[in-house]
Amino acid sequence: MITKIEFAKIYNEVDNAIEDALNALFAFNQNSYALFLADGEYTKTVSGYSPFSIDYRVDGYLDETRLRFLSQFLNEHYSFAPPLTQTVDDEYRIQIELMIYTHIWEALPFIKKLYRLAQLLDGKNYKWCAQVPLMGKHNFIRLKIRDVFKRNGHTISEIMSKGFHSSLRNSFAHSQYAINSPFPANKIVLFNGSGLKKNKLLPEISFDDWSKRFAYSFLLSYLFVKKADEHRRNLITKTGTDIFQIKIPHKTKTYVMDWIKYEPVHNNFSYLIN
Numbered sequence: 001m002i003t004k005i006e007f008a009k010i011y012n013e014v015d016n017a018i019e020d021a022l023n024a025l026f027a028f029n030q031n032s033y034a035l036f037l038a039d040g041e042y043t044k045t046v047s048g049y050s051p052f053s054i055d056y057r058v059d060g061y062l063d064e065t066r067l068r069f070l071s072q073f074l075n076e077h078y079s080f081a082p083p084l085t086q087t088v089d090d091e092y093r094i095q096i097e098l099m100i101y102t103h104i105w106e107a108l109p110f111i112k113k114l115y116r117l118a119q120l121l122d123g124k125n126y127k128w129c130a131q132v133p134l135m136g137k138h139n140f141i142r143l144k145i146r147d148v149f150k151r152n153g154h155t156i157s158e159i160m161s162k163g164f165h166s167s168l169r170n171s172f173a174h175s176q177y178a179i180n181s182p183f184p185a186n187k188i189v190l191f192n193g194s195g196l197k198k199n200k201l202l203p204e205i206s207f208d209d210w211s212k213r214f215a216y217s218f219l220l221s222y223l224f225v226k227k228a229d230e231h232r233r234n235l236i237t238k239t240g241t242d243i244f245q246i247k248i249p250h251k252t253k254t255y256v257m258d259w260i261k262y263e264p265v266h267n268n269f270s271y272l273i274n
Helices: 004-028 030-037 058-077 091-104 108-121 137-151 156-163 166-173 207-233 235-239
Strands: 177-179 187-190 204-206 243-249 255-263 268-271
Touching: 004 030, 004 108, 004 156, 004 207, 030 108, 030 207, 030 235, 030 243, 030 255, 058 091, 058 108, 058 207, 091 166, 091 177, 091 207, 108 137, 108 207, 137 156, 156 207, 166 187, 187 207, 204 207, 207 235
Parallel strands: none
Antiparallel strands: 177 187, 187 204, 243 255, 255 268
16 A cells, blocks of 8 residues: 555655756767667668667557556556545556566666666766667676665665565566465565575565565656657757767777757658768
8 A cells, every 4th residue: 555645755866866867968978869769770780881870769659559558557546646645455457567567677778778777877988789688688688787876875776775676576477476375464475586695585465565676667667768758849948959970889999979950840850860
């Protein structure tokens, strides 16, 4: 169970953490900021064409169904329409929440975008080819994303720590959990610890603590996409320009420079043709 007041507090905490991280990237390097918002991607292509794509929409399409379902679920269960002032613990709804939670922390487009932001804020070049391992995501999320945010003083790392836990994801994914059965009441008991050290295991979690972890996770997923889109649409206002110089890896040189242009009417990026 989570109250309307608690939810509002978490919402603001997550919203501010994402906003601060995006603003930090803007302050650090406007060109990297633009490239991040432009969704650059390394793609296989036919000979003669650059594999470094701008405005790559495939990840958005792949994640569209999950995000649409998430929005519908939140509108139905977390709108706190009067007279509701808190959620009601319900085993059926918790089962759906566990499914949503597992999808969040397995969603490759979401994890890739978090990874790219973390690496840019760590002073690295843009990760055109952001490969998320299909196995061992726990270490990737913890070491390559959360700890990188933390090392650079970004509170988005705290949001991830309050939301992500592999025991929850693994237990649901492998059907090794129990809700109110056989005991104790108002808790989710977890039996799966595959791949985790004993001190990292989460043997059980109360409904109230689960509600908070779930809220931190789904708000990070939902607001990260929402706020990145807001920054994209406000790019010209924020930077004062619609063209940006970006680095592109080159097989004979370390990098070559090119220019991209943002067109607000159609909300799209393209390479600037001289």
